[in-house]
Amino acid sequence: MASKLRGFASQTHLRKTIAFPRPSDLPSIVKRLSSTSSPPFEIFREPSPLRTHRHAALLSSRSVALVPTMGALHDGHLSLVRQAASENPEVIVSIYVNPTQFGVNEDLATYPKTWESDIAQLSALNEEMKQNGLQGKITAVFAPTTGIMYPTLPPSSEIPGVGSFVTITPLASLLEGASRPVFFRGVATVCMKLFNLVQPDRVYFGQKDVQQTVVIKRMVEDFHLPIDVRIGPTTREKDGLAMSSRNVYLGARRRKVGLVLSRALKAAEEQWVKGNFKRGDILWPANALADEWAREQDEIPAKERARFEVDYISLADPNSLEEIEEIDPARGAVLSGAIKMMPVEEGQPGEDCGLGGGTGPVRLIDNIILRPR
Numbered sequence: 001m002a003s004k005l006r007g008f009a010s011q012t013h014l015r016k017t018i019a020f021p022r023p024s025d026l027p028s029i030v031k032r033l034s035s036t037s038s039p040p041f042e043i044f045r046e047p048s049p050l051r052t053h054r055h056a057a058l059l060s061s062r063s064v065a066l067v068p069t070m071g072a073l074h075d076g077h078l079s080l081v082r083q084a085a086s087e088n089p090e091v092i093v094s095i096y097v098n099p100t101q102f103g104v105n106e107d108l109a110t111y112p113k114t115w116e117s118d119i120a121q122l123s124a125l126n127e128e129m130k131q132n133g134l135q136g137k138i139t140a141v142f143a144p145t146t147g148i149m150y151p152t153l154p155p156s157s158e159i160p161g162v163g164s165f166v167t168i169t170p171l172a173s174l175l176e177g178a179s180r181p182v183f184f185r186g187v188a189t190v191c192m193k194l195f196n197l198v199q200p201d202r203v204y205f206g207q208k209d210v211q212q213t214v215v216i217k218r219m220v221e222d223f224h225l226p227i228d229v230r231i232g233p234t235t236r237e238k239d240g241l242a243m244s245s246r247n248v249y250l251g252a253r254r255r256k257v258g259l260v261l262s263r264a265l266k267a268a269e270e271q272w273v274k275g276n277f278k279r280g281d282i283l284w285p286a287n288a289l290a291d292e293w294a295r296e297q298d299e300i301p302a303k304e305r306a307r308f309e310v311d312y313i314s315l316a317d318p319n320s321l322e323e324i325e326e327i328d329p330a331r332g333a334v335l336s337g338a339i340k341m342m343p344v345e346e347g348q349p350g351e352d353c354g355l356g357g358g359t360g361p362v363r364l365i366d367n368i369i370l371r372p373r
């Protein structure tokens with residue numbers, strides 16, 4: 001199996017080091033731009049003007065980057081845009097909450113939508129990037145409706161759903177796919193649509209969603225898409241929590257305990273850094289740490305605790321994402337995990353229980369790449 005797989009080096013792309021001077025200025029620029037009327041880029045809702053826009057870039061030999069998002073933008077998204085603008089004169093950001101990647105019982109209906117803030121942040125980012133001398137800028141936001149993205153049949157989240165889909169197996173059924181069976185079918189399908197509509201030279205994805213990056217690279221390779229897939233590092237909060245649009249659901253208690261995932265993965269990484277290559281040696285400290293945090297929560301009163309369940313902590317091959325027993329140092333590996341933060345118990349008056357009042361579970365994912373040595 002391993003011999004059939006490409007080396008890890010082909011998965012990773014060298015990135016220019018980008019100076020991000022003064023992102024601390026961003027909030028004040030956002031505030032100022034929120035009150036101004038028109039953003040410094042086009043907003044397209046339909047394919048035809050988007051195609052005209054893209055064609056103009058082609059005629060002028062300007063490379064076009066696409067940063068696909070579902071909105072509710074945070075610094076993780078902005079870091080991808082900065083990277084895209086440091087490598088391309090034109091950046092198109094798509095904002096579209098894609099229904100087909102949500103399972104029937106998932107959070108499509110409540111997925112955070114923050115359009116005005118998204119546009120203000122992107123406008124401010126253009127100003128910041130200009131001040132900092134980056135070659136590129138956001139020239140368009142593509143925010144289609146579902147009628148545009150799914151023109152013939154209503155989008156289905158069913159298994160096996162009716163419609164035109166891109167499926168990437170067996171990658172799509174592992175790890176995240178085991179818990180979210182339609183997720184990668186939806187992601188691959190909507191990305192194929194976006195790639196066809198925008199025809200980007202380069203696309204930018206975040207390492208936070210590591211399996212998504214592997215699926216997209218596989219799709220680009222298998223379908224001979226003339227696109228360079230670039231991966232930006234995971235942007236984290238100061239304490240190490242990976243930024244995610246869904247973090248707004250956590251609230252204070254679950255936010256604190258949600259750190260268990262990044263801590264567990266770090267504990268596993270330390271074993272690799274010390275020179276351990278065996279699965280058991282690498283994963284036991286991560287599992288032990290998660291068990292200890294879970295026990296601690298069990299033992300404190302319900303009105304204070306934040307219970308969680310570990311979905312998986314995985315040590316996998318970087319190309320196939322199949323579980324491995326031992327790391328081949330020449331290939332490296334992907335350490336990844338997912339936990340479910342359970343609903344807040346006995347929320348207290350005035351307590352910050354997160355958007356939605358803490359009533360639903362929140363899924364958190366994270367990963368660390370163990371790079372080949």
Ligand SMILES: Nc1ncnc2c1ncn2[C@@H]1O[C@H](COP(=O)(O)OP(=O)(O)OP(=O)(O)O)[C@@H](O)[C@H]1O
Binds near residue numbers: 069079207234243246
């Ligand atoms: N912390 C992060 N650092 C770097 N990239 C990120 C980060 N969070 C998200 N991204 C990337 O931004 C792109 C758009 O992601 P998306 O809009 O789903 O945001 P998200 O924060 O991942 O939301 P969700 O809570 O749904 O996982 C994806 O390529 C994703 O990997």
Ligand SMILES: CC(C)(CO)[C@@H](O)C(=O)[O-]
Binds near residue numbers: 068070191212
């Ligand atoms: C790539 C993506 C925009 C497709 O909807 C989504 O999965 C995301 O935001 O990571």
Ligand code: BAL
Binds near residue numbers: 101209
């Ligand atoms: N960032 C991946 C999108 C999702 O979880 O649906």
